[in-house]
Amino acid sequence: MEANTTEPETSPSQSSASQLFSSQTSLPQQSPATTFAVTTPRSFVAELSLMTGLEPNNIIEVLSRMIYGSNMISNAGGSLPTTYRICNALFRGQEIPEKIAQNDFEYNEIRGHMEFRQIPVSPESIMQCYRETVQHAAAAKYLITKIVIQQRYYDEATFQQAHGILTHSTDLSRPQVSWADYGGYYRPLNAPYDPRFLISSQIPTAMFDMIGQLSGEMANLDGQQAMDENFYERISYACRFCERFIQIHPFLDGNGRMYRLFLTTLLLRAGIPPAVYGLYAYDRSRHEPVELACYLNGNQQPLGLQVLTPLGTNTHLVKFVVDHTYCRWKSPENDMSKFLRATGQGP
Template structure:
C-alpha cells in the first residue's frame, strides 16, 4: 500500500486514493454470513460493489485533483480515523464526546503537540466534565483526565499501527502489537491493575465475558505466536496467488485476537485497531464501528456470537472447523462499503 502519513512534516494523512497493492481483490465466499444479527444480508453484491468503488477511486487518483478536492479528501480521511477512535471507545464506554474526540484526534493525526494533562480551569476540562455528567459517570479530577487520556492514547496507538503497517510496510507482529498496547494504555489503569503492571504485557489472570471463558493465561503466549504464524502463512499464500480478500483477512485476525483476549484491559480497542490497520494495509478501507448506539448493540451481539462459536468448536480439529468470523466479516463488509462510498463522494 502506498500511503502518505507525513509524520515528519507534522501531518498524518493516509492518502487512500492511489493505493497500490501487489494483490488483486478476490472474494472468499465461505468467509461471509448471509445474516448480520437478525437481518438478511447478501455479501457477494456488496463485495463487488466495493471492488467497483475501489476502481473508481483508482481512476480518480490518476487525475489531477484541485486544491479544494485535495483538502476535502484529507479532511474526510482524518475525520474517518477520528470517528474510528470515537466509535471504538464508545463500545468500551471509554473516552469522551464526539466533539472532544474529533478535536483531540485531528490534532494528533495532524502531528500537533498537545499537553499530556490539563488544568481544572481549562475550557477543555470543563467540556470533558460535562460529557461525563451527561453519561452519569464520575466527574472527579482523575475521571476527567482519564477520559481525555483514553482518547489521546487511542489516537496515538492508531497512528503508530498505521505507520508501522501501512507506511513502513511491516506485517503485524508481536513487537508491534505489544508496543501499540503500551501506547493505548499509557497511564490508564485497569479496574484492579495499575497501568504499569499490565501495559504491553500479556495477562497473568483468567478472564471471561459472560459465560465465555478465554484461554488460560499460561496458553496466551503460545496462542499469540500461533496467530502470527498463521498470519504469515496466509500472507505467503496470498503472495503466491497474487490475490487477497482484505476484509475476510482483517476480520479473521480480529476474531482470533479477541478470543485469545491476551491483555488485562484494552482488548476490544486493540482488536479494532488490528481490523482497521489491516484494512488500510491491504485495501483502501476504514471501518468506523460503534459510532451510534444501534451499531454498538449489533457489534456486541456479533462478538458474543463469535465467542459462542469458539466454545462450540473449541475441541474440534482445525480442518473440521468452519470459519467462525463469518458474521463479523459481513458486518465489516457493510461498513467498508459505507466508508468507501463517502470517501469517493468527497472528491467527485
C-alpha cells in the same frame, strides 16, 4: 436517553481551537513504549493522503469517527468533537499535552460528555477520558504507520507496543492495577478466570501461531491487486484473524479497542477503508452479539489451544464489517461540518 437524543455540541472559537494543542510546554519523561504517543513524524497524514488520493481532512475525519465509535463500545474516551480535535492535532504532528487543567476547554467539554452519558464525574475520571482519547489515537497512528504506510508485518512486539501506547497512564480499578504493570504485557497467570478466553499460560504460543499464519496471508494479499470482486474475500481474511485475537484475549484490558485497531490496519493494508461503527446506541447493540459470536458457545472449561477451532470465517462478523465499510472513505456532509467546526476550520 442516548438513543433518542443528540449529544449537545460545543465548539471553541476558530482561534482557540487552533491553539488548544499548540503549547510547547515540556512534558514529563516517558518510557520508550509511550514516546510515540506524544511526538510523531509530521508525514502521517501526507503519506495516507498519497496512498488514498484523499484530502487530509477527509482521512482525519473518518479515522476520528472510527476511534470515537470504538471508544464508545468500550465506555471510554471523550465526545466526538473532543476526538476530532485530538486526532487532528496528533495526526498532523502537533504536540499533545499530557494533562489538561480544569479551566481548559477540553476539560469542560469532556465533563459535558460524561454528564450526558450519565457517567460519574470527577477530576480523575475526566482526565482518564482525556487520556483514553489521546492514547487511542496515538495507538492508531503507530499501527497504521507501521503496518500500512511502512508495509511491515505484525509481530508480538508490535501488538505489545501498541497496547502499551493505548493504555498509557490508564490505571485499572477492578482489579486495581497500575498501567505500568499491565500495559504492553500479556494477561498474567493470576488474572481473573473467564472460560470464553484462552488460558493465560498459552497466550504466547497462540499469538506466535496466529502471527505466523497472518504473515503468510499478508504476503499473499500484498501480491494481489485489490479489486471490487475480492472485496468480501479480503474482509473475510481480516475477520478470521480478529476472531482469533478475540478468543485469545491476550491482554488484561483494552482487548476490544485493540481488536478494532487490528481490524482497521488489516483492512487498510488490504486496500479497504476502515469500518466505522459504535457511534450510536443502536449500532453498539448490534455489535455486541457479533462479538459474542466469536466465542465458543457453551464452553465452561478452561479454553486451551487444543480447543481453539481452526481459523475459519465468522459470517456474523464479516457481514457486520461489510455493512460498516459501505461509505468507503466518504465523510457525510454533517460529520465533516462537525469536524471543521471542532477543529476551528469552519463556522
